[in-house]
Amino acid sequence: MRLLADLRLSRAPAAAFAGVGLFWGSFAAMLPDLKARLAVDDATLGLVLLASSSGALLSMWLAPRVDAALPRLGLTVAGLAMAAAVLPFGLAASLLPFVLGxxxxxxxxxxxxxxxxxxxxRLEARHALSLMNLNHGLYSLSYAGAAFATGLARExxxxxxxWFAVVGAGILITAGLTRAGDAPDGTEAPTQESRGRITPYVWCAGLVTLIGFFAENATEGWSALHIERTLGGGAAEGALGPAMLGLTMALGRLAGHLVTFRGTEPTVLRWAALxxxxxxxxxxxxxxxxVAYLGFACLGLGVSVVGPMALALAGQTARPEARTxxxxxAAMIGYLGFFVGPPAMGxxxxxxxxxxxxxxxxxxxxMIPLILLPRMRRLAPA
Structure with a gap:
């Protein structure tokens, strides 16, 4: 079966995506309690969440260097570091420790x-397969399960x-699963000529990813508050909002993995954005x-493939030595939306x-179907 074979092939990054989803799903569903404990308004909470954005952007800029220095162990080391950061996170009961966390x-x-x-x-290039949607789908499944479990824990x-101690232990397990690794071959090592250059096409792919991840993570982080505060739902009903989004995103990405073929990405992106x-x-x-659950479900199905397909297009159009x-x-540009989304929503x-x-x-x-996709079509290599 194609799905299982592709999952075995990409089991190391799939474990990492599951670990990331485990934390953010738990965080989104626990956010009402965290906000109440800090006793801050929406704007202050949004400002506090910028701390994670700042840290993420710094590490993303350094990631290619870490990947080159630790081609087999970099992913595992990053997972261990994330587990160490999450384990004590729930102890932060005041503003400064929360910001540092x-x-x-x-x-x-x-x-x-x-x-x-x-x-x-790298795996996509080596094996001529489309794997981004599958791996990002594992993130969504993990996110949905974590959000639902967190809601039950709150109830x-x-x-x-x-709860975050349990989450940290789970991330520790995913870090251990990433040891099945691969190293870049000679054609994939960055050359001095390609180091640091970003083409206009990659910029556009990054902006598409940014918008997709902005919508995804802003909704993940604030859907529970919307249902509980705006619509008067309880804690379990609030947790069902991000869980619904995560579940439909997982379904959308897994379906996208099965039906996507080279050359169809722009058309799928256009309809998904609408x-x-x-x-x-x-x-x-x-x-x-x-009604909110229905809206979040449609959002999840549509936005699920935006980021993965844009990242795949960025890799497909790059030379082998510049692919990573x-x-x-493109991911660094895109993840500005992932991390800026929640504070901007605040x-x-x-x-x-x-x-x-x-x-x-x-x-x-x-903006994706109206502005960015037409621009990418004009910039695409012949």
Whole structure:
């Protein structure tokens, strides 16, 4: 079976993606409790979450160097570092320790994620396979399961400290599973000529990824608050919002893995972006949690393939010696959206309300089919 064979081939980066999803799913569903414990408003919470963005961007810039220096062990070392950052995270009961914890988690998560993407890109090139959607689908499955389990834990009265200790132990297990590795061959090593250069096509692919990850992570981080605060749902109902998003994203990515063939990515991206924008608008205008779940489901199905396909396109159009660099730089641009999304939603929510903030996110998604994809078509190598 193709799915199982591809999963065995990419089992090391798949474990890393599962570890990243384990933390962020738990974090999204635990966010109402964390916010209440810190006693901060939306804008302050958004500012605090920028700490993870800063740490992640620094580690992402350094990731290609780490990958070159530790081609077999870099992914495992990054996973161990992430587990070490997550294990004590639940102890942060005041603002300064929480900010420092988010900084450490941002740095380690960013490194773990980028090295996993680089590993997938190498495997795609070596075996002429499409693996990005599958591996990002593992992230979504892990995210959905973690969000749902966290909701149950909250309902049972379990607080942040014991729960994040369990999450850290889970990430430690994923780090051990990444030891099945591969090293770059001679054609994949960055040359002095290609080091540091970003083509206009990679910039556009990065911007598509940025918008997709912005919509994905902003909604993941604030959907529980939207359902609980705006629509009056309980803790379990709130946790079902990010769980629904994660589950439909997993389904979308696994389906995308099975149906995607070389050359079809732009068409799939166009329709996926339209579906995602429609879903986010429905969630923004939802009168009840049930309608919000439907909107988040449509958003998840649509946005699920945006980031992985854009990263795959960046790797496909790069020369072999520049492939890891192209993917890492497109991912770094894209993950600005992943990490800036939640704090930006905090600022927008504080200024205009959560409904308007989700509506602005939907308008951003429409930039993909209207502006960026036509530009990429003109820039694509002949």
């Amino acid at each position: 988010m900084l450490a988690i941002g740095m380690t998560t960013g490194m773990y994620d980028i090295l996993a993407n680089a590993r997938v890109s 049972a009265g379990l607080g942040p400290w014991p 579906l995602a924008a429609s879903g986010l608008m429905a969630a923004a205008a939802a009168p009840t949690p049930a 660099l192209a993917v890492s730089r 600022f927008l929510s504080d200024a205009f309300g959560l409904r308007a903030a989700f509506g602005i996110g939907a308008a951003m998604i429409l």
